[in-house]
Amino acid sequence: MSIYGGIDLGGTKIQAVVVDAQSSPLATARRATPTAGGPADVAAEMQKTLREAAAAAELEPHALAGVGVGSPGRIEGANVTSASNLPDWEGTFPLGDVLASALGCRVVLGNDVRVATEAEFHLGAGRPYDSLLGVFWGTGVGGALILAGETWLGRGGAGEIGHVVVEMDGARCTCGRRGCMEAYAGRAAMELHARHLHEEKGRGTDLFKLMKQHQRTRLTSGVWARALEHGDKLAIEVLDRAVSALGAGIASVVNVLDVEGVVLGGGLGVRLGHPYAERIAGAMQPHLFADSQPPQLHVAALGDLGGAIGASLLVRSEG
Amino acid sequence: MSIYGGIDLGGTKIQAVVVDAQSSPLATARRATPTAGGPADVAAEMQKTLREAAAAAELEPHALAGVGVGSPGRIEGANVTSASNLPDWEGTFPLGDVLASALGCRVVLGNDVRVATEAEFHLGAGRPYDSLLGVFWGTGVGGALILAGETWLGRGGAGEIGHVVVEMDGARCTCGRRGCMEAYAGRAAMELHARHLHEEKGRGTDLFKLMKQHQRTRLTSGVWARALEHGDKLAIEVLDRAVSALGAGIASVVNVLDVEGVVLGGGLGVRLGHPYAERIAGAMQPHLFADSQPPQLHVAALGDLGGAIGASLLVRSEG
Numbered sequence: 001m002s003i004y005g006g007i008d009l010g011g012t013k014i015q016a017v018v019v020d021a022q023s024s025p026l027a028t029a030r031r032a033t034p035t036a037g038g039p040a041d042v043a044a045e046m047q048k049t050l051r052e053a054a055a056a057a058e059l060e061p062h063a064l065a066g067v068g069v070g071s072p073g074r075i076e077g078a079n080v081t082s083a084s085n086l087p088d089w090e091g092t093f094p095l096g097d098v099l100a101s102a103l104g105c106r107v108v109l110g111n112d113v114r115v116a117t118e119a120e121f122h123l124g125a126g127r128p129y130d131s132l133l134g135v136f137w138g139t140g141v142g143g144a145l146i147l148a149g150e151t152w153l154g155r156g157g158a159g160e161i162g163h164v165v166v167e168m169d170g171a172r173c174t175c176g177r178r179g180c181m182e183a184y185a186g187r188a189a190m191e192l193h194a195r196h197l198h199e200e201k202g203r204g205t206d207l208f209k210l211m212k213q214h215q216r217t218r219l220t221s222g223v224w225a226r227a228l229e230h231g232d233k234l235a236i237e238v239l240d241r242a243v244s245a246l247g248a249g250i251a252s253v254v255n256v257l258d259v260e261g262v263v264l265g266g267g268l269g270v271r272l273g274h275p276y277a278e279r280i281a282g283a284m285q286p287h288l289f290a291d292s293q294p295p296q297l298h299v300a301a302l303g304d305l306g307g308a309i310g311a312s313l314l315v316r317s318e319g
Numbered sequence: 320m321s322i323y324g325g326i327d328l329g330g331t332k333i334q335a336v337v338v339d340a341q342s343s344p345l346a347t348a349r350r351a352t353p354t355a356g357g358p359a360d361v362a363a364e365m366q367k368t369l370r371e372a373a374a375a376a377e378l379e380p381h382a383l384a385g386v387g388v389g390s391p392g393r394i395e396g397a398n399v400t401s402a403s404n405l406p407d408w409e410g411t412f413p414l415g416d417v418l419a420s421a422l423g424c425r426v427v428l429g430n431d432v433r434v435a436t437e438a439e440f441h442l443g444a445g446r447p448y449d450s451l452l453g454v455f456w457g458t459g460v461g462g463a464l465i466l467a468g469e470t471w472l473g474r475g476g477a478g479e480i481g482h483v484v485v486e487m488d489g490a491r492c493t494c495g496r497r498g499c500m501e502a503y504a505g506r507a508a509m510e511l512h513a514r515h516l517h518e519e520k521g522r523g524t525d526l527f528k529l530m531k532q533h534q535r536t537r538l539t540s541g542v543w544a545r546a547l548e549h550g551d552k553l554a555i556e557v558l559d560r561a562v563s564a565l566g567a568g569i570a571s572v573v574n575v576l577d578v579e580g581v582v583l584g585g586g587l588g589v590r591l592g593h594p595y596a597e598r599i600a601g602a603m604q605p606h607l608f609a610d611s612q613p614p615q616l617h618v619a620a621l622g623d624l625g626g627a628i629g630a631s632l633l634v635r636s637e638g
Contacts, residue, residue: 131473143575147466154450154577160608163574165567166487177606179567248484248498252568253575255482256462258473287496289479 003059004315005067005105007046008112008307009033011085011139011188012220012267014046016053017308018064023123025305027056033086035217039093042086047102062104066315070112070307071095072142078109084175085139085188108314112307113142113159114151116300119310120263121146124301129261133253133295135161137246138221138266140174141182145257162186164249184245187268191219194238205234221271228272243276247283250297255289265300265307273299322378323634324386324424326365327431327626328352330404330458330507331539331586333365335372336627337383342442344624346375352405354536358412361405366421381423385634389431389626390414391461397428403494404458404507427633431626432461432478433470435619438629439582440465443620448580452572452614454480456565457540457585459493460501464576481505483568503564506587510538513557524553540590547591562595566602569616574608584619584626592618 003026008015010033018027029052034041046069047061054061061067073083078096083089100107117126117134126132130149136142143161145152152158162182163175170179174188183189197203210223210230227235250262264277281297288294300306322345327334335348348371353360365388366380373380380386392402397415402408419426436445436453445451449468455461462480464471471477481501482494489498493507502508516522529542529549546554569581583596600616607613619625 145575147471152466152576155579155609155612156577157609157612158575158577160574160577163606163608164483164571165606166484168485168563168567175608177608179606244487248487249571252483252571255479256464256477256572256575257471258475258477258479260474287482287484287498289482289494289496290474290476293474293476 002065003057003063004312005050005054005061005064006308006310006312007050007067007069008116008311009042009046009069009071009086010112010267010307011072012218014049015304015308016049017305017312018053018057018059019309019312023309023312025309027053028305028308029053029056036087038088039080039083039086039095040098042089043093043095043098043102047099050103064105066106066108067099067103068115068311068314069095069099069107069109070115070311071109072112075109075111078107080109106315110311110314111144114144115310115314116265116307117144117146117263117310118151118313119302119306120265120300122313123309124306125263125298126261129259131257131259131261133161133250133257133259133262135246135250135262135264135269136266137185137264137269139188140186141246142266143253145259147257147259161249161253164252166245166248166252181245181249185242187219187221187224190224190238190242193241194219194234197234197238203234206230206232207235221267224268225271243279243283246280248287250280251284251287254284254295255287258290259295262295262297263300264297267304270300270304321384322376322382323631324369324373324380324383325627325629325631326369326386326388327435327630328361328365328388328390328405329431329586329626330391331537333368334623334627335368336624336631337372337376337378338628338631342628342631344628346372347624347627348372348375355406357407358399358402358405358414359417361408362412362414362417362421366418369422383424385425385427386418386422387434387630387633388414388418388426388428389434389630390428391431394428394430397426399428425634429630429633430463433463434629434633435584435626436463436465436582436629437470437632438621438625439584439619441632442628443625444582444617445580448578450576450578450580452480452569452576452578452581454565454569454581454583454588455585456504456583456588458507459505460565461585462572464578466576466578480568480572483571485564485567485571500564500568504561504568506538506540506543509543509557509561512560513538513553516553516557522553525549525551526554540586543587544590562598562602565599566604567606569599570603570606573603573614574606577609578614581614581616582619583616586623589619589623
């Protein structure tokens, strides 16, 4: 029986999984994504993570039928260019070849958000549907579309829901543009906004104390979740703003595409879970043109393993 | 050789066309859409318009191989429900049967914006592309999508680009919602905004004088075009606001779908033409995620006949 590997390369964490022929996880491993260095350092951390997962499954990496990688940035064959939210990765790096050589097995690259959406479509919350919008609420806000059962690529760049405009001349996005949904809802933008309110506007918050207590260097999804549990007013306010933006942006896409289902994943989506999915559905409602027939909104059923499991599907479809 | 009829039912005008087997117009006719009365009055005006076109082609309507109708509202078989921007048409009206009985030939109904987009795709500016976004800038802002060569319907309601949110908590739309693209760019919303600035804010403008001079009861596309020629400052300001909203909204859809082409039609789109298409492309640019690869933006090549010609295609595809 063939065993496959999958790696999800995120802006915050690297998640690896080893799965059986039914895509059930046999072992997993996770490491923080390097915040300094460059693509080669990220690749080194990725192969360590995959090795840990393989070791936990009592396998050598070269015994795997292949390893799929879900990556941000532009993917062309074995190369990744302009991977946003990763250190010094504006240029092109031969990630596929570097990993294949280090692991001793076949490596196939795919877009991180697309493979996670395909995992939910085939194995998770999207199974009942023929058309699905995947929204990955994490460091940025990624999106992918499945229409009539197939991932819609457009000219190659489809799915950039994070850069749907929710406010003309609005907040500056981490991409440099103005008014993008991600400028309000991305974890990176939320952290900048919280820091601005705290440090420059003198607003009180426990967010940065919690970050230090938990030995984080960023406001991770876990830090946000804990601040909410503590009733931190600034955290609540910044998240309310994110929910409003997600509601407007997702509703806009639904008005145009009228998909059957929406799956909410990503670090924040999975961590904040069902109560926040309900709030986002509520924020969508006043903007939906067919408001008597909202699409179903689900939290990603594969949780934060979806990206890595989806990546492992890449080796199969090309196998 | 079969001859076909097509009727485009718009919020401002009813356009009829009689075409040959190659979809070339043999004759056309146009009447104003009734602003009072109800669906039966609109239907009566529609059959008069088609009769005029048929007479100009020296034909009786019953000699046509069929008449296609592009209509706003929800279309179910021969019925049209909730046709926005038409008088007293919130309920269901059997438009197809009424027209078939009055004209003595087969009548097929379709969505106005979808048939116009299909006409541009098969016969007009969209011919080079496999994926196309149709944006119809008129009384409202309608949209339709062709993906991989086929109209994308979603669950039946896809294409509502006018209700993409460009400003959270923004201007009130004629649909009742807030911040929709149409709230800034629809001709009806632009007229309300211009009237508000003129009557309540005391801003000077020749828009309403031009409207009366040309015996109009609304600020038609022609009135806007003339005001622009006169350098009317308020008209320029309201149109600038519309262009910004169209740029943000269309760019949002392009970021998600990455279509090859965009066709700009509708009363305002066709009347203001290429210079405004260029301005809208310019307003899209700062919001495009793949800004080095903008989609091609064209003015509808079939002009204001596209809707009626597209409607005539309905009789063929069902013929």
